[in-house]
Amino acid sequence: MAKFWYFLIFITLTVRAQENAARNLSPSLRECYDNKYLLERDNRLPHTLNTFIAILRKIENTEGLNMDLRSLSVALLHRFRQDGIAPNPAIPNQDGISPFAPIAHQFYRFAQTLRLIPGDALTFPNNSITDVERCTLHFMLSSSIEIFQRGDETKVCRLADTYRYPRDIKNNDKAMIKNTANDVETLSSDEIKSMTNGRNEGNNVTVDPNSRYPEVPPNHPDSARYRGTEPLSLSECPVENGVVKTPWGTTSFGLVLAGIAAATQPETTRLPELLSADVLKKNNSDVMDRSLENKWLATLAGDLAEVALRQGPKNKDIKLNVGLNGHWNSTALPRWYFLNSNSNYEMTTAEIRGDLDGLILANETGKWYSRIPNLRLSQIFDMYYSPVGFFDSSIRACNRRTLFTSVAPNETLVAQTYSASILLEDLAHATLEYPIIEKLSVQAVNELVKYVPTSMNKDLSCTDTDKLCSFNQMSVDLTIILDTNWEFSIIKPILAHLLENININQFNSNFTLINGQDGTPMINSTSNILDFHAYNSSHYYGNSTRGFDLAKSLKELEAYLKNKLNAERVRGVGGARSDIVLIVPYISNISKNDKQYCLQTILQIREYIPDTIILFMASSKDPWSDLVQNHMTDLFSISTSIGKDTEEALEPITNIVSRMKQVPKRLFNSQCGSDYISSGSLNSYDDYIVPNGISFYKLHPNYFFNHNTAIVKIQGSESDSLVVCSSRAPLYANATESSKSCASISNDVHSITVSCADATFIRDCPPLYISVASNSTSISYKCTDPRVCRIPTMIKYTISYENMVCANEAIRFTFNISILMIVLVVLNM
Numbered sequence: 001m002a003k004f005w006y007f008l009i010f011i012t013l014t015v016r017a018q019e020n021a022a023r024n025l026s027p028s029l030r031e032c033y034d035n036k037y038l039l040e041r042d043n044r045l046p047h048t049l050n051t052f053i054a055i056l057r058k059i060e061n062t063e064g065l066n067m068d069l070r071s072l073s074v075a076l077l078h079r080f081r082q083d084g085i086a087p088n089p090a091i092p093n094q095d096g097i098s099p100f101a102p103i104a105h106q107f108y109r110f111a112q113t114l115r116l117i118p119g120d121a122l123t124f125p126n127n128s129i130t131d132v133e134r135c136t137l138h139f140m141l142s143s144s145i146e147i148f149q150r151g152d153e154t155k156v157c158r159l160a161d162t163y164r165y166p167r168d169i170k171n172n173d174k175a176m177i178k179n180t181a182n183d184v185e186t187l188s189s190d191e192i193k194s195m196t197n198g199r200n201e202g203n204n205v206t207v208d209p210n211s212r213y214p215e216v217p218p219n220h221p222d223s224a225r226y227r228g229t230e231p232l233s234l235s236e237c238p239v240e241n242g243v244v245k246t247p248w249g250t251t252s253f254g255l256v257l258a259g260i261a262a263a264t265q266p267e268t269t270r271l272p273e274l275l276s277a278d279v280l281k282k283n284n285s286d287v288m289d290r291s292l293e294n295k296w297l298a299t300l301a302g303d304l305a306e307v308a309l310r311q312g313p314k315n316k317d318i319k320l321n322v323g324l325n326g327h328w329n330s331t332a333l334p335r336w337y338f339l340n341s342n343s344n345y346e347m348t349t350a351e352i353r354g355d356l357d358g359l360i361l362a363n364e365t366g367k368w369y370s371r372i373p374n375l376r377l378s379q380i381f382d383m384y385y386s387p388v389g390f391f392d393s394s395i396r397a398c399n400r401r402t403l404f405t406s407v408a409p410n411e412t413l414v415a416q417t418y419s420a421s422i423l424l425e426d427l428a429h430a431t432l433e434y435p436i437i438e439k440l441s442v443q444a445v446n447e448l449v450k451y452v453p454t455s456m457n458k459d460l461s462c463t464d465t466d467k468l469c470s471f472n473q474m475s476v477d478l479t480i481i482l483d484t485n486w487e488f489s490i491i492k493p494i495l496a497h498l499l500e501n502i503n504i505n506q507f508n509s510n511f512t513l514i515n516g517q518d519g520t521p522m523i524n525s526t527s528n529i530l531d532f533h534a535y536n537s538s539h540y541y542g543n544s545t546r547g548f549d550l551a552k553s554l555k556e557l558e559a560y561l562k563n564k565l566n567a568e569r570v571r572g573v574g575g576a577r578s579d580i581v582l583i584v585p586y587i588s589n590i591s592k593n594d595k596q597y598c599l600q601t602i603l604q605i606r607e608y609i610p611d612t613i614i615l616f617m618a619s620s621k622d623p624w625s626d627l628v629q630n631h632m633t634d635l636f637s638i639s640t641s642i643g644k645d646t647e648e649a650l651e652p653i654t655n656i657v658s659r660m661k662q663v664p665k666r667l668f669n670s671q672c673g674s675d676y677i678s679s680g681s682l683n684s685y686d687d688y689i690v691p692n693g694i695s696f697y698k699l700h701p702n703y704f705f706n707h708n709t710a711i712v713k714i715q716g717s718e719s720d721s722l723v724v725c726s727s728r729a730p731l732y733a734n735a736t737e738s739s740k741s742c743a744s745i746s747n748d749v750h751s752i753t754v755s756c757a758d759a760t761f762i763r764d765c766p767p768l769y770i771s772v773a774s775n776s777t778s779i780s781y782k783c784t785d786p787r788v789c790r791i792p793t794m795i796k797y798t799i800s801y802e803n804m805v806c807a808n809e810a811i812r813f814t815f816n817i818s819i820l821m822i823v824l825v826v827l828n829m
Contacts, residue, residue, distance in 0.1 A: 032138050054529050073257060076121075079121030083102065084106035085101065249460070263363070266366060271290040275423065297420050299354075310429070475577040518556075551601070574799065667712070682801055715749045
């Protein structure tokens with residue numbers, strides 16, 4: 001009797017711990033399907049790389065979180081990923097009944113993967129992220145294809161018309177209805193029953209949690225033939241879920257996560273331990289000697305097995321197909337990924353990228369996890385999907401095609417695919433002999449080997465990555481003054497594309513959104529891109545006054561910038577991000593009197609807050625050309641047309657980002673504030689740089705305008721090599737300024753002397769420009785403080801000062817006038 005209770009308790013705990021391995025929709029994911037607001041993908045966050053990493057960082061920064069890389073990656077896999085979820089069209093949505101369930105073929109491989117990557121999400125802090133963020137993360141990680149007509153095609157498919165290949169206009173009136181017996185991705189009832197394969201009785205018993213759930217209902221889809229219903233129509237634009245838009249191609253991040261999780265707890269299992277007793281009765285010696293690694297089942301071998309088993313038995317004369325492309329509905333706010341076909345979607349191109357990336361990172365993560373126990377999951381994604389690379393410039397997304405043959409040797413790939421195919425053979429819709437399964441596995445591998453080098457060569461290469469992604473570390477404090485006459489649907493993708501490209505995160509850039517009518521904040525200063533995406537039309541139209549009063553906004557801006565300088569004095573910092581203001585008018589005119597008043601205010605800002613750069617982005621340049629310092633570099637045109645969310649329409653944003661990259665970080669005297677009255681102490685400034693990166697700085701003469709010589713010191717850290725350059729003219733990446741002076745440092749100090757010589761006015765004294773570059777060839781991973789270290793390989797250095805002053809021409813002029821008036825009064829007495 002006692003044994004029975006132990007067995008029952010074990011079953012119960014196993015089901016609870018691996019709730020997303022069961023044939024029902026996971027209870028923790030119900031909110032994403034039962035809540036209509038969350039189910040509508042346009043209410044969720046865009047599927048961008050920055051959004052994904054921002055969600056990971058938010059989880060990792062949760063106060064009191066006690067989860068390392070292994071526990072967090074496994075918890076995310078078990079909490080948020082559940083492949084193959086699809087609606088049963090025969091089931092209406094009712095109280096207590098959801099038509100959504102993991103009934104599609106993707107679930108089978110996923111459930112078997114969890115057997116080899118065991119764990120749970122019982123300690124995951126659900127409240128660390130919002131419900132919108134939770135559901136966005138789920139749909140970013142969970143693979144499925146929405147193959148049937150959803151009813152929203154007239155709304156969303158038209159957005160894909162420019163991407164899909166041309167259709168014959170003669171056939172436009174024909175309904176796209178056909179028998180879906182061979183195309184639908186659902187499993188039959190018998191297949192579902194067969195999925196409860198436990199370990200054979202001769203080994204330790206593992207209870208399959210699926211067995212604790214009831215039989216599928218009578219109206220469950222069986223090969224897409226629904227009892228009492230007409231054949232279902234296929235969608236003109238099937239949607240792939242579980243994908244994320246990256247500069248290196250759309251990628252299935254659930255597969256990448258599974259590869260990383262597998263690396264933290266690698267497992268190679270003998271195939272007989274995974275098969276049912278019925279299969280083992282065949283006593284096939286080939287099967288008995290085989291094994292399967294969890295990293296292979298979780299990545300390439302798992303998807304190739306699906307191709308071999310689902311496509312192979314249909315027609316022996318038709319070659320197997322791997323790779324299926326698609327396009328996003330939006331450049332700036334990607335939420336819908338439309339596939340180009342309704343067939344042969346067992347291994348989409350996004351899944352191939354995810355499989356490759358997951359396998360590459362599985363091979364690398366293990367060794368680095370042992371060396372750096374506090375390595376973060378967000379750092380792995382951040383390094384790999386960047387020009388930097390995962391502790392090695394060759395281990396990055398742009399190099400996946402080159403790495404393919406080394407990480408997936410053909411012999412190993414075939415062997416692991418064959419093992420995975422035997423494990424997943426119930427997907428075949430047929431009874432297959434093992435030699436046939438092996439033959440189909442080889443064919444699937446051969447197709448992949450041909451596809452990767454020939455059909456994925458349009459992905460961004462490492463050469464182009466290095467050209468487009470400058471190693472100039474962008475670090476901006478951006479203030480956006482927005483004319484609220486803009487329609488939200490037009491301006492949001494424009495701003496989204498801008499913010500996605502300036503590194504909004506806790507380590508690089510932050511932004512503030514200001515109402516252009518009254519100067520009040522619409523979004524307070526934040527370094528989290530999620531705050532922008534959470535701002536929706538209800539906030540915009542419900543809580544904001546409409547209009548544009550530039551004169552009032554500029555006065556509010558001046559006060560805001562002065563307060564920021566005073567706050568920096570209180571904090572005692574000696575450096576900060578570059579200070580940029582972007583003004584975004586919708587109106588195309590401004591009165592002469594208002595323009596004159598605005599110009600006076602801008603001139604005051606330049607005097608009192610000289611490091612602030614003001615840019616304009618408008619539909620028409622002419623009305624604003626007098627308000628910028630250089631109309632060639634600081635004034636940009638943007639389209640106000642509806643529905644122009646394309647690469648071409650958003651090209652001006654690229655130009656704005658390039659201009660922002662030219663604005664150096666600020667160095668200053670921490671004693672000065674906005675009144676330029678010395679108070680407090682003269683403090684240093686710690687900064688960090690990525691390997692092979694470069695940062696630029698500017699020290700305004702307000703802080704060294706006297707007859708003495710000021711000194712700026714750059715102190716390297718330990719053995720990391722830095723190159724420090726200085727000039728009295730602006731410095732730029734990859735430029736060869738003849739006027740600059742450079743020196744290499746490691747653990748020593750480089751001193752730069754600077755003065756204004758005999759300049760009478762501050763405006764006659766040029767600023768000091770400094771660049772700090774890393775040319776380190778060795779791999780260092782000493783940056784361990786998660787508050788300041790974006791990645792472990794960042795190199796720390798310190799900038800300090802001597803003989804700094806607080807001077808300002810406007811204040812000096814006002815002071816001199818006051819003294820002159822006092823003298824005149826005394827003389828007239």
